[in-house]
Amino acid sequence: MHFEPSPGDVAFRADVREFIRQHLPPDMARRSYICSQPPDIGDFRRWQRILHDRGWGAPHWPVEYGGTGWTAMQRHIFMEEIFRADAIDYGWQGTHMIGPVLIAFGTEEQRRRFLPPMLRGEEIWCQGFSEPNAGSDLASLRTRAELAGDEWVIHGQKIWTSDAAEADWGFFLVRTDPHAKPQRGISMLLVPMNAPGVRVRPIEALNGGRDLNEVFLDGVRVPRGNLVGEAGQGWTCAKYLLEKERTASAYLYRNRRELEKAREIARAETVEGVRLIDTPEFARRIARVEADLLALEWSVLRILAGEKNLHDADAVVSALKIRGAEMQQRVAALQLDALGPRALRVFAQGDRSAEVIEGTSLWPAYVPGRLGQFLYARAATLYGGTREIQKNIIARRAFGLGSG
């Protein structure tokens, strides 16, 4: 048992900080400060390109595919610096999710075709897993694909697909063998979103956002070579991918940055002449969240370091997901309470007016993004597998407790 950052880590942090200082466009950082998620797609493309040019487009990938070969501590420091500077988190569906799956299960041809434009931020990806009747019960999905000659023909419907309208490509779970056991009959296909038969319908979210979509697949044809891994291996690929998502879903760095914003608000807001942060009640609430955040930080570092855990790895990542998601909601609630009665007013997502970007004395720049964040955070315990499903996974994988 030991924990000791090396002298090299200190120099590494300085390098990363300096690079970000020189290359992060200030206007982008400002937008990201005001409303950090979901990030503006144009900003994401620009920032991904900047990171890629430095060789940092996907630090967690193997070096041969464009990764960095950094230690766990270096990857941790990198992410800390990214969020500290209000830079943009790297591509979720792309470099976080389908990238590692292609590296693990794809053909060399698929890797050569898809990984470079992903790294450069040129191709945006989306995910087609959930269906209207297959949410928590994902294995019951019904979208089907049949082989006709050298093409897969896809029929069905997906839901909760983020960024489907902007995406160039999607990775879809489809049923290729209706006779196999539910999980065994599922495959993963790569689908160009501009293929004939793909139709995207936006779903208005409770925060007014329109980045969630339904995707209809009506006789969509893709080449046989767009299958990831073997036919019937889709469930394995999806599990691998969701594990990657959940590790990142601790949202450690975002939570830390947002908690810092809560402090900023509490330092500026006063009631009856007293700074909120100087009131015992509010200081205590911040300290309580901070304590849990510290615990989360060490937990994430253990995963990053690949440390052997007492429990099954699936159970551990589910635990991180639950903690990270709930903390997003707690921090957002803290921010809202700190804003007090200002928090009746919401600002349009993507509002770039001077009042929003610069802030005013009555409406400082820490106000506009917080309510959107508060509403957006409701999704954190839903996406990537609901909190309830995560708890079932923990109970089953860590302790072998039933299936219910």
Place this chain on the structure above:
Amino acid sequence: MIDLLPSEEQQQIIDSVAGFLEAQLPVTRLRPGPDGARPADAGLTDALWHHIASLGWFGLGVSEAQGGAGYPIVVEMLVARELGRHAVSPSVTATMAAAHLAARGGETSLASLIGGERRVAVANRVSAGGDEYHLIDGRGADCFLILEETETRLYHASAFGRTRPVMSLDDAVTLDRADLPASAQPLLRDATGDIAHRVSLLNSAQLLGVAEAALRLAVDYAGAREQFGQAIGSFQAIKHSCADMAVRAEAAYAQTFFAGLSQGSRRPDAAYQIAAAKVVSADAALANARACIQIHGGIGFTAECDAHVFLKRAHLLGQLGGERRWLRSTLLGSGV
């Protein structure tokens, strides 16, 4: 003995109010239309306002001698609870409270409030000591009611300047920012705390209604939605969450109506009971709204599902008539 259950007559009032609101202002009215737009006034038209006046809601608690129905505050709260369930504009309870304010001063404006000719909306100060206020559903209002700590003031709409529209977190109400100069004189004012307590109780009752409506919506969905070949309500993760919501709603009911009775009977600890009711009901409404979204899963995060209406309304009402961030200290200071 304590009895917090409605009497037979009170139950009839509940049933008629609930029936009216279900027919005229169902929560489904707030869903976006095919063009994404919501109904103007969230459905509370001038005609409906006059209809409500004709049902006597604005004078429910005003004495019969002054043209009201002479009911105790708990009856007004029973109406407010139904308003909360249906996410109806807080202007309705603001007008009910303003009628009391006018009745105390023997004001001639009382009849026009009870009769629905004058409409009162809520104004809420944006930050302590500042001149800027949020006007909630203020378009077309004749007067604004401001509650700050134990003081209640009623202003003519013309007292506010530089009114400009902004987006409301709770999109079932309109929101404007406006300035109220420090020199502006209120039409009516009460510093005894009596009206402030009434407003707080009416807000708590609305929050209770929100908590109960979120529970109802969640239970209905848990019984209808199937995953893994059975209703999701059969899973403990879901059914226990529903039970937790019921526990919170029950606690909010008990504290809110006990606080109402304590106001009516002028118990010495009424202020404490009322502050406790606000805290318990606001927490119940927020927690139940959050749980309702969670139980709905992905669909709960959309504007097509009604669950978000309750989250936003819980948040709005929680900010009115006493900031959440200070309410707890009030509670600490006045009670223990």
